[in-house]
Amino acid sequence: MDLQVPAKDQELLKCLNRKGHNQHT
Known part of the structure; x- marks a missing residue:
């Protein structure tokens, strides 16, 4: 994190x- x-x-x-994680799961 910057x-x-x-x-x-x-x-x-x-x-x-969060959205990326949801899509990944």
């Missing part, structure tokens, strides 16, 4: 990661 990434971007990345 600490330089804004909180909003981090939340978006988390959402994308």
Whole structure:
């Protein structure tokens, strides 16, 4: 995780990661 990434971007990345994990499962 990049600490330089804004909180909003981090939340978006988390959402994308969750969706990606769901698709992967």
